[in-house]
Amino acid sequence: MLIRRAPDLRYSDVTPKEIYVNRRRFLGGSMAALGAAALPFRASAMRLNAVKSNYNAGNEKLTSKDIITGYNNYYEFGTGKEDPSENAPKWHVPSPWTISIGGDVVKPKTLDLDAIMKLAPLEERIYRHRCVEAWSIVVPWIGFSLSTLLKQVEPTSKAKFVAFETYYDPKVMLSPRQAGIPFPYKEGLRLDEAMHPLTLLCFGLYGETLPNQNGAPVRLVIPWKYGFKSIKSINKITFVENQPFTDWAGYAPNEYGFYSNVNPKRDHPRWSQAQERRLGEGFLGRGIERPTLMFNGYGDQVASLYSGMDLIKYY
Amino acid sequence: MSKVLSSRWTKAVLFVLSLVPLGYLVWRAFENHLTANPIEYITHFTGDWTIRFLLITLAVTPLRTLLNQPQLTRFRRMMGLFSYSYGALHFLIWSVLDKELDPHLMWEDILKRWYITVGMAGLLGMTPLAVTSTAGWVRRLGYKRWQKLHRIVYGCAALGVIHYWLLVKSDVRLPLLYGAILAILLAWRGIIAMRKGKPAPRRVPAAVGR
Numbered sequence: 001m002l003i004r005r006a007p008d009l010r011y012s013d014v015t016p017k018e019i020y021v022n023r024r025r026f027l028g029g030s031m032a033a034l035g036a037a038a039l040p041f042r043a044s045a046m047r048l049n050a051v052k053s054n055y056n057a058g059n060e061k062l063t064s065k066d067i068i069t070g071y072n073n074y075y076e077f078g079t080g081k082e083d084p085s086e087n088a089p090k091w092h093v094p095s096p097w098t099i100s101i102g103g104d105v106v107k108p109k110t111l112d113l114d115a116i117m118k119l120a121p122l123e124e125r126i127y128r129h130r131c132v133e134a135w136s137i138v139v140p141w142i143g144f145s146l147s148t149l150l151k152q153v154e155p156t157s158k159a160k161f162v163a164f165e166t167y168y169d170p171k172v173m174l175s176p177r178q179a180g181i182p183f184p185y186k187e188g189l190r191l192d193e194a195m196h197p198l199t200l201l202c203f204g205l206y207g208e209t210l211p212n213q214n215g216a217p218v219r220l221v222i223p224w225k226y227g228f229k230s231i232k233s234i235n236k237i238t239f240v241e242n243q244p245f246t247d248w249a250g251y252a253p254n255e256y257g258f259y260s261n262v263n264p265k266r267d268h269p270r271w272s273q274a275q276e277r278r279l280g281e282g283f284l285g286r287g288i289e290r291p292t293l294m295f296n297g298y299g300d301q302v303a304s305l306y307s308g309m310d311l312i313k314y315y
Numbered sequence: 316m317s318k319v320l321s322s323r324w325t326k327a328v329l330f331v332l333s334l335v336p337l338g339y340l341v342w343r344a345f346e347n348h349l350t351a352n353p354i355e356y357i358t359h360f361t362g363d364w365t366i367r368f369l370l371i372t373l374a375v376t377p378l379r380t381l382l383n384q385p386q387l388t389r390f391r392r393m394m395g396l397f398s399y400s401y402g403a404l405h406f407l408i409w410s411v412l413d414k415e416l417d418p419h420l421m422w423e424d425i426l427k428r429w430y431i432t433v434g435m436a437g438l439l440g441m442t443p444l445a446v447t448s449t450a451g452w453v454r455r456l457g458y459k460r461w462q463k464l465h466r467i468v469y470g471c472a473a474l475g476v477i478h479y480w481l482l483v484k485s486d487v488r489l490p491l492l493y494g495a496i497l498a499i500l501l502a503w504r505g506i507i508a509m510r511k512g513k514p515a516p517r518r519v520p521a522a523v524g525r
Binding site: 066081133135179267279 | 350351352353354355412423424427428429430481482484485486487488
């Protein structure tokens with residue numbers, strides 16, 4: 001019989017994956033257990049103080065936090081709706097978190113998240129959120145207008161679009177092959193859309209920092225566009241001259257457009273966009289169908305951005 | 316092995332096992348754990364099991380030959396009927412809960428949405444097979460004709476996989492897996508048919524008989 005020396009043990013051989021992936025939280029948890037203070041295990045959720053905002057959706061009923069944080073599209077953490085809430089919390093969000101901003105700008109910068117969050121008072125904004133899959137929720141987000149950040153770098157006259165990129169770590173996230181779309185995830189806006197006051201640079205929801213599955217630590221929320229435009233976990237912003245590549249529009253251009261403004265008259269080729277299912281409402285929370293509004297009901301504020309444009313053609 | 320297979324208890328156990336997915340669904344409903352979008356969850360769940368039972372049904376004949384266990388055939392009808400039952404449930408959820416039995420909305424969906432057109436065709440194709448699954452119908456049609464009729468199931472299974480493949484957004488792993496399994500099961504039949512010196516069965520007339 002051949003006796004071979006066992007190869008060196010790896011972390012993964014002796015430690016359950018949840019623990020070594022979250023070793024810092026595990027250590028934190030052990031420390032907390034040692035100490036007298038009974039710290040919650042999820043030490044990552046921190047309270048955020050925010051002022052009320054002028055940008056609030058009428059008298060909409062808030063969707064429950066359970067639904068907002070338990071039913072997500074975040075393909076890096078799985079393509080099922082409940083996968084992200086199961087997998088994303090195991091991801092240790094890099095700290096410090098930085099966003100590098102460059103391209104056609106006068107002053108390219110790499111900014112620390114803590115510094116970014118001090119640029120302006122945090123506001124709580126209650127927005128309707130409409131997914132391209134014809135479901136919708138109402139979320140109390142926390143953040144401030146993206147324009148506050150973008151003004152820091154002084155875009156040049158060449159800049160016409162803004163491209164965004166999601167953090168990607170293949171060790172804890174799906175591969176592009178598994179998810180079917182390219183990673184790192186990319187999204188983009190026209191400059192005037194990015195500078196619009198409704199476009200929110202978002203750090204939290206329901207009074208706390210963002211849970212990982214909702215795009216921690218920083219994301220966009222563009223309430224008049226389908227949800228996939230509201231890119232999560234941003235670590236790169238680039239000002240560019242031409243319309244940038246964006247994930248879904250690049251993957252299936254006949255199904256998802258660059259603009260992707262909520263539009264009940266322009267159906268997705270495989271399903272209708274005339275209606276949407278408001279999650280959590282109705283008998284046993286089965287969801288209530290309601291008509292979808294043009295620009296998700298934000299037409300008064302944003303329709304002028306598209307005057308003269310054929311929104312069926314530029315979907 | 317053949318003793319176990321021929322026992323009437325095996326059939327009973329298999330029947331109960333086939334109800335496990337349904338039981339799981341009911342349990343999740345009572346636990347209030349049908350996700351934030353229960354209609355979508357139930358629809359996907361029942362659709363998934365329709366395809367799975369259909370693939371199990373189609374695996375019976377190859378397994379019977381490969382394992383040399385003729386007794387396996389006893390379970391084929393039950394598997395097929397379970398597939399049809401989960402499929403019928405799938406259709407009911409869509410028509411009652413999603414479309415609220417609005418004929419206009421349903422018709423529009425069938426005409427406009429390819430994946431619904433395809434899925435509906437697959438399920439409709441299985442209906443005569445479910446009806447004629449009894450021993451009486453085999454006798455009435457004669458075995459040859461009955462067998463010919465039931466080859467429609469190959470087409471239905473293909474439609475089921477295409478239906479699934481058409482509706483996913485980008486993650487095609489599961490529809491591809493089902494498609495690969497189906498391809499293997501059909502290829503096996505094709506090879507057997509060729510070995511017998513007969514051309515593989517191709518088109519089957521939609522209406523057979525009197």
